[in-house]
Amino acid sequence: xxxxxxxxxxxxxxxxxxxxxxxxxxxxxxxxxxxxxxxxxxxxxxxxxxxxxxxxxxxxxxxxxxxxxxxxxxxxxxxxxxxxxxxxxxxxxxxxxxxxxxxxxxxxxxxxxxxxxxxxxxxxxxxxxxxxxxxxxxxxxxxxxxxxxxxxxxxxxxxxxxxxxxxxxxxxxxxxxxxxxxxxxxxxxxxxxxxxxxxxxxxxxxxxxxxxxxxxxxxxxxxxxxxxxxxxxxxxxxxxxxxxxxxxxxxxxxxxxxxxxxxxxxxxxxxxxxxxxxxxxxxxxxxxxxxxxxxxxxxxxxxxxxxxxxxxxxxxxxxxxxxxxxxxxxxxxxxxxxxxxxxxxxxxxxxxxxxxxxxxxxxxxxxxxxxxxxxxxxxxxxxxxxxxxxxxxxxxxxxxxxxxxxxxxxxxxxxxxxxxxxxxxxxxxxxxxxxxxxxxxxxxxxxxxxxxxxxxxxxxxxxx
Numbered sequence: 120x121x122x123x124x125x126x127x128x129x130x131x132x133x134x135x136x137x138x139x140x141x142x143x144x145x146x147x148x149x150x151x152x153x154x155x156x157x158x159x160x161x162x163x164x165x166x167x168x169x170x171x172x173x174x175x176x177x178x179x180x181x182x183x184x185x186x187x188x189x190x191x192x193x194x195x196x197x198x199x200x201x202x203x204x205x206x207x208x209x210x211x212x213x214x215x216x217x218x219x220x221x222x223x224x225x226x227x228x229x230x231x232x233x234x235x236x237x238x239x240x241x242x243x244x245x246x247x248x249x250x251x252x253x254x255x256x257x258x259x260x261x262x263x264x265x266x267x268x269x270x271x272x273x274x275x276x277x278x279x280x281x282x283x284x285x286x287x288x289x290x291x292x293x294x295x296x297x298x299x300x301x302x303x304x305x306x307x308x309x310x311x312x313x314x315x316x317x318x319x320x321x322x323x324x325x326x327x328x329x330x331x332x333x334x335x336x337x338x339x340x341x342x343x344x345x346x347x348x349x350x351x352x353x354x355x356x357x358x359x360x361x362x363x364x365x366x367x368x369x370x371x372x373x374x375x376x377x378x379x380x381x382x383x384x385x386x387x388x389x390x391x392x393x394x395x396x397x398x399x400x401x402x403x404x405x406x407x408x409x410x411x412x413x414x415x416x417x418x419x420x421x422x423x424x425x426x427x428x429x430x431x432x433x434x435x436x437x438x439x440x441x442x443x444x445x446x447x448x449x450x451x452x453x454x455x456x457x458x459x460x461x462x463x464x465x466x467x468x469x470x471x472x473x474x475x476x477x478x479x480x481x482x483x484x485x486x487x488x489x490x491x492x493x494x495x496x497x498x499x500x501x502x503x504x505x506x507x508x509x510x511x512x513x514x515x516x517x518x519x520x521x522x523x524x525x526x527x528x529x530x531x532x533x534x535x536x537x538x539x540x541x542x543x544x545x546x547x548x549x550x551x552x553x554x555x556x557x558x559x560x561x562x563x564x565x566x567x568x569x570x571x572x573x574x575x576x577x578x579x580x581x582x583x
Contacts, residue, residue: 144179146172147212153219157195158263162217164293165189167344189344190219192395195260197222197512197556222557223509226257230273251275278305298337305330312367314536316476323360331357349386369532371456380419384409392432396558397581399440403430411459422459424450424481430583438493444583450481462528467580470524472546472566474576478539483528487583490521513556520550522582545569550582
């Protein structure tokens with residue numbers, strides 16, 4: 120009697136639990152299509168769920184979104200689509216079909232590049248001969264295992280001969296990998312002094328101003344799907360033209376023109392961007408600590424610095440988007456050689472509208488802000504006469520931008536000609552971004568800085 124009474128009391132809960140199964144999804148199977156080169160484990164590694172998992176409908180939608188972003192961010196595919204197929208043997212079961220359009224992985228193409236920090240700086244130099252040319256071979260997804268093999272043969276003004284190989288996963292669980300490389304560079308011209316916040320260049324005429332040989336090994340690990348850690352150990356042997364120390368007393372902090380040193384860097388990356396090439400949603404964080412010189416060689420520099428990069432991307436409403444960036448570089452070194460004191464104006468660390476200027480300092484803080492409007496949301500089109508989907512099927516988008524950047528730098532070397540010492544600088548303006556497949560971005564910007572200078576600037580990477 121007691122058992123019957125207990126059964127009657129529990130019956131509503133049992134029936135309720137059975138009836139609630141419609142709010143769940145069971146992953147019955149995952150089917151891949153279109154991966155003619157890429158091995159299945161490389162794609163399956165990016166999924167945040169496994170076959171047999173039971174998820175709520177809300178969880179399932181979120182996991183699909185994140186997994187698709189993960190696959191796209193491998194940069195192995197131009198397109199990735201998810202299609203659900205009902206499992207007839209399981210009421211709540213779904214078979215997920217993943218269709219990918221693989222990119223073209225083997226590139227052998229001529230290399231032509233200007234020899235300055237950016238296109239505007241090259242144009243200002245007014246010397247058309249400042250070009251480097253050669254050939255580059257990039258083999259992505261080598262063996263279908265996401266390996267990267269790169270070979271560089273560049274001659275001309277600045278010469279570069281290098282070979283590198285990256286194995287992303289060397290264990291079955293796909294956590295650990297390693298990259299290694301070797302190279303030799305020769306530069307006809309090298310910056311030796313900053314005057315009026317612009318770099319002065321030394322030309323070696325019949326000799327190269329700088330010759331450098333290097334070798335590196337970089338073990339790395341990936342934990343989870345969005346976190347990576349890199350440890351890079353390198354050896355560098357650089358010979359400068361013997362005239363350079365006499366042109367700048369601070370060019371080096373030791374006697375001589377040959378510098379040998381080991382460098383060790385540790386980098387942590389937390390990447391939650393929806394798309395690495397041109398993100399519109401998510402966030403990104405990077406922490407870098409790097410040490411140059413360990414006292415092994417008498418000519419080793421002794422420089423230690425840390426760098427933080429934080430990006431935030433936020434859809435506002437409809438076609439409106441917001442993005443911000445904070446970059447900080449900090450060091451306690453005060454006697455770093457000139458060629459290690461590069462601060463604002465190099466690579467992607469610059470205030471927009473200040474492309475023609477550089478600031479030498481060991482410490483800086485940089486903030487970039489963008490308000491975007493999608494003139495043309497991403498669309499997919501087929502090019503006529505090109506049947507190969509690797510090239511014939513393209514996507515592109517167009518965005519208008521309103522930007523405002525500012526920066527402050529400190530711990531600068533003494534330079535009486537610098538007018539940007541310990542000064543807050545800023546620039547603002549408008550821009551137009553064209554984004555298309557194979558990670559291509561064309562950016563046109565027109566802006567004004569706090570000195571009242573205006574200009575049109577061209578770049579080939581996303582602003583933030």
